[in-house]
Amino acid sequence: MEKLFSNRKIVVYHKFCSNHQLEAHLSILQKEDVLITVDDGDVSFYKYLFPLLHKYKIPTVLFIITELIDTNKPFWWDELVYLLGKEEGEKRVWEVKEWPNQERVAYINQLRVESDKPSLKQAQLTTEQLKEMERAGVIIANHSHTHPMFNQCSEVELRDEFRQSKHFFDKAGLKGFNLFAYPNGNVNQLAEKVAKEEGISHAFLFDHKLPAKKYDPYRISRLSITDQTRPSKLRFILSGWHSKILPLRRSIYKLING
Numbered sequence: 001m002e003k004l005f006s007n008r009k010i011v012v013y014h015k016f017c018s019n020h021q022l023e024a025h026l027s028i029l030q031k032e033d034v035l036i037t038v039d040d041g042d043v044s045f046y047k048y049l050f051p052l053l054h055k056y057k058i059p060t061v062l063f064i065i066t067e068l069i070d071t072n073k074p075f076w077w078d079e080l081v082y083l084l085g086k087e088e089g090e091k092r093v094w095e096v097k098e099w100p101n102q103e104r105v106a107y108i109n110q111l112r113v114e115s116d117k118p119s120l121k122q123a124q125l126t127t128e129q130l131k132e133m134e135r136a137g138v139i140i141a142n143h144s145h146t147h148p149m150f151n152q153c154s155e156v157e158l159r160d161e162f163r164q165s166k167h168f169f170d171k172a173g174l175k176g177f178n179l180f181a182y183p184n185g186n187v188n189q190l191a192e193k194v195a196k197e198e199g200i201s202h203a204f205l206f207d208h209k210l211p212a213k214k215y216d217p218y219r220i221s222r223l224s225i226t227d228q229t230r231p232s233k234l235r236f237i238l239s240g241w242h243s244k245i246l247p248l249r250r251s252i253y254k255l256i257n258g
């Protein structure tokens with residue numbers, strides 16, 4: 001595992017909207033010996049990226065949110081946008097990430113109850129699809145049970161997240177529980193301590209950085225890209241210069257496209 005994660009450039013994708021530029025991406029990533037990671041386990045990974053992977057043989061890790069597998073439950077941030085409308089919803093997603101976890105959960109529950117819209121459904125990956133991808137060489141790994149912000153959780157909530165996702169991995173017979181990407185990259189000392197105690201061996205950030213000079217298996221840096229990132233921009237991002245001129249994490253979403 002150390003060979004796979006230390007001193008290697010690592011990119012992170014989320015959702016995929018199309019495969020238009022993915023082959024161009026994969027040939028660049030292959031040449032640079034990059035590790036691909038994908039957060040959240042959106043079904044678009046299975047549709048767009050997974051079918052291309054056998055051709056390029058690039059190591060790939062898919063970080064899943066275990067409570068969503070085999071369900072039609074939406075990502076909570078998509079549900080917030082759905083319930084509040086695009087403009088207010090997107091603003092509120094950023095706000096609630098800074099609230100204590102219980103308050104975020106209670107707020108979304110309340111909105112759901114008060115809304116007269118039909119409940120939002122989102123197709124999620126199935127255990128069978130995860131097993132198929134694991135057999136094909138994709139590492140199916142852990143992105144928590146419900147995707148809370150780990151720096152906003154109590155110790156009880158943190159342990160519960162790890163135990164519930166562990167239960168899912170064990171039951172499904174999937175191997176990657178111990179590889180963990182912090183939701184939104186949010187981490188503090190308590191979250192890191194609990195992660196170690198609950199059996200996590202490697203933890204990944206969302207910091208848009210090249211590998212740190214001193215490798216720390218609990219703070220592994222990743223470069224953020226999307227399927228819309230132009231190939232020339234992807235090369236620029238892999239050079240490390242993009243991270244230097246882009247210190248604000250919140251701007252990453254806006255600037256990595258195009």
Ligand SMILES: [Zn+2]
Binds near residue numbers: 039143147183
């Ligand atoms: Zn995530």
